[in-house]
Amino acid sequence: MELIFEELDYQATPLGDISLRRRTDPRLDNTLIYEVKLGDEFLMSSLFVEAEEQLSKLALAKLESNGHCSALDIVVGGLGLGYTSLAALEHSAVERVRTIDVMQPVISWHQQGLLPIGDVLAKETRSDLIHGDFFALARDEQSDGFLNDQPVHGVFLDIDHSPSHWLNESNQGFYSLASLATLASKIKANGVFGLWSNEMPAPEFAALLGEVFAEVETHIIRFANPYSGNESINSVYLASVNGE
Numbered sequence: 001m002e003l004i005f006e007e008l009d010y011q012a013t014p015l016g017d018i019s020l021r022r023r024t025d026p027r028l029d030n031t032l033i034y035e036v037k038l039g040d041e042f043l044m045s046s047l048f049v050e051a052e053e054q055l056s057k058l059a060l061a062k063l064e065s066n067g068h069c070s071a072l073d074i075v076v077g078g079l080g081l082g083y084t085s086l087a088a089l090e091h092s093a094v095e096r097v098r099t100i101d102v103m104q105p106v107i108s109w110h111q112q113g114l115l116p117i118g119d120v121l122a123k124e125t126r127s128d129l130i131h132g133d134f135f136a137l138a139r140d141e142q143s144d145g146f147l148n149d150q151p152v153h154g155v156f157l158d159i160d161h162s163p164s165h166w167l168n169e170s171n172q173g174f175y176s177l178a179s180l181a182t183l184a185s186k187i188k189a190n191g192v193f194g195l196w197s198n199e200m201p202a203p204e205f206a207a208l209l210g211e212v213f214a215e216v217e218t219h220i221i222r223f224a225n226p227y228s229g230n231e232s233i234n235s236v237y238l239a240s241v242n243g244e
Helices: 050-065 083-089 104-112 134-138 169-174 177-184 203-210
Strands: 005-013 016-025 031-038 041-045 072-077 094-101 127-131 152-157 187-197 215-225 230-240
Touching: 005 104, 016 104, 050 072, 050 083, 050 152, 050 187, 050 215, 050 230, 072 083, 072 134, 083 094, 094 134, 104 127, 134 169, 134 177, 169 177, 177 187, 177 203, 203 215, 203 230
Parallel strands: 072 094, 072 152, 094 127, 152 187
Antiparallel strands: 005 016, 016 031, 031 041, 187 230, 215 230
């Protein structure tokens, strides 16, 4: 394969300039890699998607063990390359996945099929791509749900790097007792809130979740890093809402 380095899109947004590029890496036998950058910061790479997929798979397994086994209504906060939402759609019990992203360019990439998964999230009838502020919707005390007044079975969040390392400073307020309690009120009894983190589980945040949710567990996701030759680690938090 010939060497490739191509910028597929570059747009200014209120959060900074966002770009999508694809390239081959001769260090990895010319593997084709898609990358997203916000300003000078790398946000995501198609080379590392295991933890994003596990966010959905683990949360859906927890929903099933909590008694929710069909017609699941899922909200995903953060679209990115789409692997969290795609993993949710691949589960037969899921009836609808609504993915909320604050950046219209990211939604457009999926609509145009520019990413490795193509335009499946834009065309799949069970999938809705919504331009909006997930954190504002999650913290809205005037609504009992997301985008309408109906609570959902699961909310899977993959936006910030971790509960203490935010993509935008304004996101900090979400990781508080009051905001998490508002979020929990938008989830059905025995439903699940799942959160991806680029860091090891933080005991302090797990304890905070425990003040709001009935049950909290953390999972360490290990995956191969071809650059270092070692394992890399992400984590997933799962928090279950009280049953009725």
